[in-house]
Amino acid sequence: MLEMRPNCERCDCDLAPDVVGAHICSFECTFCEDCSRGPLNGICPNCGGDLVIRPTRARALLAKYPASTQRVTSS
16 A cells, blocks of 8 residues: 655645645655656656656545655655
8 A cells, every 4th residue: 555645755745645646656755746747857866766646545545544644855
């Protein structure tokens, strides 16, 4: 199950688990659409992998399977 991180690692904007437009790599590094398609050009700066659209989590399942609340930022 995806961790569903709550923020963009580059600009720290909020990314709710049901928001469309969050992007992740295979290690679940998470970025907003503006950072992913802009300065990062679809490539994860941490691992060099492709950034793809993160699936959303259905609101009905968030109570049973909550998203992460731990914010991650790139150093």
